[in-house]
Structures are given as C-alpha cells and as structure tokens.
Amino acid sequence: MTQQLIIIGGPTASGKTSLAIDLARHFETEIISGDSRQFYHEMEIGNARPTPAELAAAKHHFVADRSVLEPLSAGRFAAEALARLETVFSTQDQAVLVGGSGLYLRALCEGLDEFPEVTDQARTQVQKLLEEQGLPGLQAELEQLDPAYFATVDQQNGRRLERALKVCYSAGQPYSSFLGNRPKRPFDCVYLRTHPPREVLYQRINHRVDLMVAAGLEAEAKALLPHRDLPSLQTVGYQEWWPYFSGEYSRDRAIELIKQNSRRYAKRQVTWFGRGEQYDAVSDMGEALKVIATKAVRQ
Missing domain, CATH: 3.40.50.300 (P-loop containing nucleotide triphosphate hydrolases)
Incomplete structure (x- = not known):
C-alpha cells in the first residue's frame, strides 16, 4: 500500500x-x-x-x-x-x-516550480523596458519571448510579466519551460x-x-x-x-x-x-x- x-x-x-x-x-x-x-x-x-x-x-x-x-x-x-x-x-x-x-x-x-536565479542584468533590462514602454512594452516582449505563457498569464498584471521576463532574460529560455517539472x-x-x-x-x-x-x-x-x-x-x-x-x-x-x-x-x-x-x-x-x-x- x-x-x-x-x-x-x-x-x-x-x-x-x-x-x-x-x-x-x-x-x-x-x-x-x-x-x-x-x-x-x-x-x-x-x-x-x-x-x-x-x-x-x-x-x-x-x-x-x-x-x-x-x-x-x-x-x-x-x-x-x-x-x-x-x-x-x-x-x-x-x-x-x-x-x-x-x-x-x-x-x-x-x-x-524551480526557477533559475535572476541576474542583475535581467533586472536592469526589465526595469528599462518598463520605464521606456510601460505595460504595453512588457506585454509585447513577453509575447515574443514566451507566447505559451503570454496566452495564459493575466496580461494586465505587470508584476507577473516582469517576473516572467526576468527569468527569460536570465535563463535564455522561456519562462514556461520551468513550469510543471515537479x-x-x-x-x-x-x-x-x-x-x-x-x-x-x-x-x-x-x-x-x-x-x-x-x-x-x-x-x-x-x-x-x-x-x-x-x-x-x-x-x-x-x-x-x-x-x-x-x-x-x-x-x-x-x-x-x-x-x-x-x-x-x-x-x-x-x-x-x-x-x-x-x-x-x-x-x-x-x-x-x-x-x-x-x-x-x-x-
């Protein structure tokens, strides 16, 4: 048993x-x-x-x-x-x-889910994108880098978009690739x-x-x-x-x-x-x- x-x-x-x-x-x-x-x-x-x-x-x-x-x-x-x-x-x-x-x-x-450590460079990159283009910039970038996650995430939730992009930038691969591997x-x-x-x-x-x-x-x-x-x-x-x-x-x-x-x-x-x-x-x-x-x- x-x-x-x-x-x-x-x-x-x-x-x-x-x-x-x-x-x-x-x-x-x-x-x-x-x-x-x-x-x-x-x-x-x-x-x-x-x-x-x-x-x-x-x-x-x-x-x-x-x-x-x-x-x-x-x-x-x-x-x-x-x-x-x-x-x-x-x-x-x-x-x-x-x-x-x-x-x-x-x-x-x-x-x-286990994610890679976020780099300082990735944080800076996301912050710059947010300051220059705002929420639409985050949305467009995530849609390009990780369309699978973009289709399911709350696209108005800026914090989640930022988090996903930081992982994408740090790992060089989609945020969604780290989901579900438990x-x-x-x-x-x-x-x-x-x-x-x-x-x-x-x-x-x-x-x-x-x-x-x-x-x-x-x-x-x-x-x-x-x-x-x-x-x-x-x-x-x-x-x-x-x-x-x-x-x-x-x-x-x-x-x-x-x-x-x-x-x-x-x-x-x-x-x-x-x-x-x-x-x-x-x-x-x-x-x-x-x-x-x-x-x-x-x-």
Whole structure:
C-alpha cells in the first residue's frame, strides 16, 4: 500500500486539532503542522496553538520551533517537512498534517516550480523596458519571448510579466519551460475537512477569542509591536491591536474586531474548502477512518 499523508483542513475553530490527534493516536504516527502562524514561538496565544496536553498526546512538528525573526518560506517548509516525513514513513504507513496555509500545503504535496536565479542584468533590462514602454512594452516582449505563457498569464498584471521576463532574460529560455517539472511525491495525500454548522462555528470562534484575551493576548501583541510589519503578523488576532495601541479605538473595539475578522476569515475558509473537490467532509473519527480506508483501496 502506498503510504498516506492525511491532511485535515477546515475553518478555524472547527475541531481540526482534536481530529488530528485522534488519527495520530489511532495510527500511532506523528503530526505535521501546516499552519504558517504556529511555526513561531513568540506567537503562542493568538494562533490557537495546541495546548501542552494536546502536544503531549501526539508528537507534533513545526509548532513553535523557530523565531518570528526567522520566517519559514513555503519552499523551505516543504523541504523540511519532506525530511521529517521520510523518517515517519520509515516505520509507519500514515502521517497526519493539520491546518495548512494554501501555498505551504501545495509546496509539500505537489512541489513548487524551480526557477533559475535572476541576474542583475535581467533586472536592469526589465526595469528599462518598463520605464521606456510601460505595460504595453512588457506585454509585447513577453509575447515574443514566451507566447505559451503570454496566452495564459493575466496580461494586465505587470508584476507577473516582469517576473516572467526576468527569468527569460536570465535563463535564455522561456519562462514556461520551468513550469510543471515537479517530482511526484512518494506518498498519497488524503484530504479531509471538518465542517461544523455555521452557528456552532461562530460560537466557538467568539469563545476562543475571549479565552485568548483572558490568557494575555494583548500583552503578547504588545511585545510583538516592533515586528508588526512582518508578514506573519499581518493576520487576524494581532493586526487589530496595532490601531488600539496607537489610540485609534478602544480595547473593546479591538476585541470585537478580532471576533468579527475571525468569523469572516472562517467564512472564506468554508467557501474555499467547499470548492476543493479533493476534500472529503467528515464529522468525526469514524467518518474519517472510512474515507481513509476507501482511498487506500482505490489507490
């Protein structure tokens, strides 16, 4: 049987952590966290990190194992996670991944396209073209150098055109020639999603925020204020505190905005996971095990 990476997705506060632990204990395996906010030890409260008891219930990786000042890219995450999975799969047929920021999950399960290093000469060449001819110049040049990619790219997106041209100039070959050359992973991915009723989900979110505030979220955010421009801190639970600290609105308003933005984020997640045809909706451990067994038979 091909080994399986069981991926548990779903909106925030939907029970992903508890299901992941149940599955890890059932299969006597380990958990990879794919939540890009849980990587950093300074962000303990605002990202719903697993509790000490939950961390003790099953072995977790990529939870609070580095500083927010040492950001982990999607590509680096995939490389490190693949190395961890190789060790897990040396003794087990299943591993569990919980959460998963979209790019990080794609990098691990599908791989990312690898491009050559962009040269200074290529940067200068593209910048000159942009200054002299603007967007039409970029469009015309890319259409000539890489008509295949030009036919599929958003031709009004100047940044994408610039990126493609820099690669074309640096490599001396079309940007599209570097797309799709991804090695197949030595395991199958089984996608599950948790989906509690919306009213239950929103109640859980509001309650979770109250617990975070009681646990010291405000003080944690204040300690991170000097680093507020980092991408990892441009996120719900932290960004709402910055205006409060500068006196733009009240503490109560900051807390209400965290709840409101968390509910909106969850709504977007529900929509996104609902569109993902590879995700099977499960309500409990029993349903999850049935899906996993079915996938193993089909594969």
